[in-house]
Amino acid sequence: MKQKNTLKKIELRNLQIEDYFELKRSMIESYSEMEDMYWKEHHIEKLLKVFPEGQLVVLVDGKVVGSALSLIIDEDDIDENHTYEEITGNYTFSTHDPKGNIIYGIDVFIHPKYRGLRLGRRLYDQRKELCEQLNLKGIMFAGRIPNYSKVADQMTPKQYIEKVRMKDLFDPVLAFQLSNDFHVRKVMKNYLEGDNESKDFAVLMEWNNIYYEPSPKLINSKKSVVRLGLIQWQMRPLYNLDALFEQAEFFIDAVSGYSSDFALFPELFTAPLMADYNHLNEPDAIRELAKFTEPIRKKFEEFAISYNINIITGSMPYLENGKLLNVGFLCKRDGSSEMYTKIHITPNEVSTWGMSGGDLIKTFDTDCGRIGIVICYDVEFPELPRLLADQGMQILFVPFLTDTQNGYTRVKHCAQARAIENECYVAIAGCVGNLPKVNNMDIQFAQAAVFTPSDFAFPTNGIKAEATPNTEMTLIVDVDIDLLKELHEHGSVKTLKDRRFDLYEVKKKK
Incomplete structure (x- = not known):
């Protein structure tokens, strides 16, 4: 075999x-x-x-x-x-x-x-x-x-x-x-x-074929409806890497069973593995956690193939030439994978762990269209998702980790703003529960959700679906990409087309 x-x-x-x-x-x-x-x-x-x-x-x-x-x-x-x-x-x-x-x-x-x-x-x-x-x-x-x-x-x-x-x-x-x-x-x-x-x-x-019509007209072959599987991950003691894989596979199997095209994990959902290093200071402990990142990447590549689903692995610490980054991987169901990095690092991440921001700003082509991925704090900076929107992004995924409702409120409302101003869907997923034996990761608050633009084809409040706050669960949501095309051309407002390029411009430095 x-x-x-x-x-x-x-x-x-x-x-x-x-x-x-x-x-x-x-x-x-x-x-x-x-x-x-x-x-x-x-x-x-x-x-x-x-x-x-x-x-x-x-x-x-x-x-x-x-x-x-x-x-x-x-x-x-x-x-x-x-x-x-x-x-x-x-x-x-x-x-x-x-x-x-x-x-x-x-x-x-x-x-x-x-x-x-x-x-x-x-x-x-x-x-x-x-x-x-x-x-x-x-x-x-x-x-x-x-x-x-x-x-x-x-x-x-x-x-x-x-x-x-x-x-x-x-x-x-x-x-x-x-x-x-x-x-x-x-x-x-x-x-x-x-x-x-x-x-x-x-x-x-x-x-x-339920779409069959007795006429010579061919049906549009391009995939329109994309199914998202958001994983609201419970922080719990995990005694080894196999235990993490077992829990992750349970959720991947669940959302794949509903024919989801994507599975989204939260930011730093691997943190329970840091409990074994709690006797170390925080910078050393998270660097020990970073040693698991490559094995996790390889295992999730296997899951993506086996369960025929594109997996966004949330994020995890990663050492690159001695620099500590916060990264994740898009593991596609064709067996390939790509890395994304957190660009904006919070003051706590800098002072506690000595973490640095990455420099990868790009979209990703998938079998369900072009997507963007930003990590938590990144979504609070409108310039970054705007750059991705200019590259054709249709769905923005935001794995996040917030300890309080204040932090979650910032992520939620900024994510909703990004959906409106960039004429895209935004999916967010975070961790819930407590980790009393891991320093600097003791409490979490989250509510996974999918946000939409605000126009007649979408929910009036711009919220396609929300999970139950602070409860481990999955959220399965369908989003229609063709509605974004209609919005872009015929929406009540056209936030991407109506920008004043004669007065201002947002662009990436070379």
């Missing part, structure tokens, strides 16, 4: 004929229980000729480890008792109809060594997006039920399907398809010759 923490890059793209030999190797491994079960090169060449956009591959570190292959077929031409040979035109793909209204999946597989990374879900999601882009009615395929052979003498396929649906039994293929919003349309007999594990049965599955 390849270790998750060795993965560097995940890529999902259209299949190319140059991928064939790697595709073949992965398919042989995936269907090891079925002899000679792989597509020949001329099959792949034909698929790429008739429907290139419907053939997908997922790569890990440049190696093809999974694929999803499909055709377009008219729903009226699908006999509910068809076989695999019939639906593929005896493997000639003559059944492909560019004017059809259904995507028919003829294969999905993931190399056994790369299962558990939710790569299959990425392929399914991309196929759904393609269905929406092409304005097709839905997706159909006949799925195997490989565990049925173990209980075939005890129940019918219909009974087996119901038990899998109710989680009384587990089938790796059927359970996965049901969890991806496919529903059972029919049980078919003698669908795929040689599928002894399924006892020659297959389940005709269907997913309906």
